[in-house]
Amino acid sequence: MATDTRVLDDFKAAILAGRYAPRQRLVEAELCEDYSASRFAIRAALQALEAEGLVERIPNVGARIRDIGIDEAVEISEVRGVVEGLIARRAAERVSAAQAADLEEIGASMHAAVAAGDTGAYGELNSRLHSAVREIAGHDKASDIIARLHGQMVRHQYALSRVPGRSSVSVHQHQAIIDAVIARDGDAAEAAMRAHIASVIEALRATV
Template sequence: MSISVEVDEPGAPESAGTRVVDGIRDAIIQGDYAPNQRLIEADLSDTFAASRATVRTALLELANEGLVERLPNKGSRVRAISLDEAIEILEVRSGIEELCAAKTAESITDTEIAEFTRLRVRLLDSVAEGDLAEYARLNRLLDQRIREISRHATASDVLARLHAQSVRHQFKLWSRVSRAKVSVLEHIAIIDAITARDPEAAREAVRVHLLSVIEALRELA
């Protein structure tokens, strides 16, 4: 696993903690740490060039997100999320993501439309070039920006946690070229509805996409 790290600096515990949380979360999502794998604080401290206290706090935060299990007197391990649970999470996500997409379509600025238009091109290019790792990264970026631009703090917080729990299963789909070619068109439909400032079309595009993801996961199983 290749991870870019920065050494903790005195007086900047928040940035160090965020960096470690994000790094471990990404490694879990991408499968670098397998379900039920023990997460050794000393090893993580070396990997992320962070203090043991920073790593311990990061693991507690990820436990709150449902990605990590804290074992009494045994440390932590990656929480195993079943396919059935992942599908249930996607079903819950659907309604909240529809709301965020509609809110984003209502409030998006001209500058943000330009940003989404550039992201649209990059998504299409990543799939055309077969760069599925980049496609997965751009997917996560799109989800994040929709949450942020919706300016719905409660929905955004809930989605951030649910997304982290189910995205590991979706990552398996994104690694398949055939699925990526379908998925990218669904994401383009979401972007087009949002940049057209059409809330109802944005809701429908999100609903269609997540139903498609659920069906694809069931077929994968």
């Protein structure tokens, strides 16, 4: 169970990659074939994924991919906003000179990606920035929660990245976060992060 973490990892990666449709039924026997694992291992994985909010299970009926609608995605983002705000504040309080340089470099690359119209690269940099800030903050509990919430959001995240002109708006918000962290201004960093997520929520509502 804990031994065979491979099944869970692969399965989770597949869900996060969007390889399963929302509300798709997950029959244990089929999953056994797909991941060439025993039903035992599959059940353990399903239970773990249920706890992570990625899978929904109904007793005696079966499991399915949880469908997270816009309303729930907004709620998730609201929580994410305040928790990432906490992280940004902590990052501003603890950032080192070397880390500050890293952030500045990410910011420069972002501007370059926007100028080149490379949305793929921008999305990649977006992830890198958020994870860099998390690392600087060094707040395990907050990072865990963000990871969990992010997992539930992947589908909408993907939809967001395809909204045209989105990156040219968010690049300034990202820069504001970077500037505040480098300036070691906790209040400003939290405010910038919250403003950024608020804008994400707005865009999210617009994708309906």
